[in-house]
Amino acid sequence: VSAVLAIDVGGTSIKAASVDRTGALLRRTERHTPVADGPDAVVTAVRSVAADFAADGIAAAAAVVPGAVDAAAGVARYAANLGWRDVPLRELLGSELAVPVALGHDVRDAARAEAVLGRARGTENVLVVVIGTGIAGLIRSGGHTVRGARDLAGEIGHMAVWPDGERCACGQLGCLETYASGAAIARRYRHLGGAGGALDAREIAARQSGDALAARVWTEAVDALGIALAAYTMLLDPEAIVLGGGLSEAGETLLAPVRTALERRLTWRPPPTVHVSPLGARAGLLGAAMLAWEQIGGADFESWQPPAEQR
Numbered sequence: 001v002s003a004v005l006a007i008d009v010g011g012t013s014i015k016a017a018s019v020d021r022t023g024a025l026l027r028r029t030e031r032h033t034p035v036a037d038g039p040d041a042v043v044t045a046v047r048s049v050a051a052d053f054a055a056d057g058i059a060a061a062a063a064v065v066p067g068a069v070d071a072a073a074g075v076a077r078y079a080a081n082l083g084w085r086d087v088p089l090r091e092l093l094g095s096e097l098a099v100p101v102a103l104g105h106d107v108r109d110a111a112r113a114e115a116v117l118g119r120a121r122g123t124e125n126v127l128v129v130v131i132g133t134g135i136a137g138l139i140r141s142g143g144h145t146v147r148g149a150r151d152l153a154g155e156i157g158h159m160a161v162w163p164d165g166e167r168c169a170c171g172q173l174g175c176l177e178t179y180a181s182g183a184a185i186a187r188r189y190r191h192l193g194g195a196g197g198a199l200d201a202r203e204i205a206a207r208q209s210g211d212a213l214a215a216r217v218w219t220e221a222v223d224a225l226g227i228a229l230a231a232y233t234m235l236l237d238p239e240a241i242v243l244g245g246g247l248s249e250a251g252e253t254l255l256a257p258v259r260t261a262l263e264r265r266l267t268w269r270p271p272p273t274v275h276v277s278p279l280g281a282r283a284g285l286l287g288a289a290m291l292a293w294e295q296i297g298g299a300d301f302e303s304w305q306p307p308a309e310q311r
């Protein structure tokens, strides 16, 4: 057994890599997600990405996808960004590769990779928040990962930060994710009349000094994060909060105002430290690699080194 295949299906790109038992990424590919061509085209694209690795001696595979995922059934139930409903992805990839295949959730499995490999490693009381197209977290408290009664602990993206706020895709009002995900920042800037066409969140952050709307959208995102992280801090008293996912690649542009927003809301107690992850957008791929290796054993995740130089 030399390697597994990890696939991270996002609304923007499909990333894939073969990953050996030490966590090293052997070969990586990335292609545009053909969302405009419809849901079937996206499925076909994922299958062809997988088929491209079929000759690499793959022993198992896993794909992580956004939205509602039924991991036990191997079915992507609903992904608004991909147009997917009830896609039996585990079965489709299994027939493509003829190896065991697992299905996971992009943000939650990315958060797990952050907890094992990233800045949260070895920390007993920590919150990992992955900010990508959506927002979700992983809670570690007293050295244990908190999963909850329905395996839904850590869904901080759907914490209502402004009770009368904008409606979230989930149906609730004022969710953190509606203001602070990478997709939300881009969407709000565009809908509120932002200049410059379709800018992404980091481009919007970079425009703040000369663009009042960019500054407003970014500040509201950061404030929303501050509110949610302060609430989390009151409940679970973490020593550290780690921000990961694509938006964390904004680095200090994100970190400095989030620290300030959090500290402003914690008047009487010391704030937890806040860091950005060294894994960035690769966390989803590494989370998928863990899922893939778990099916066949033989990989000790605790010994994996964060591949910082491969960013």
Ligand SMILES: [Zn+2]
Pocket: 157, 158, 168, 169, 170, 171, 172, 175, 177
């Ligand atoms: Zn929501």
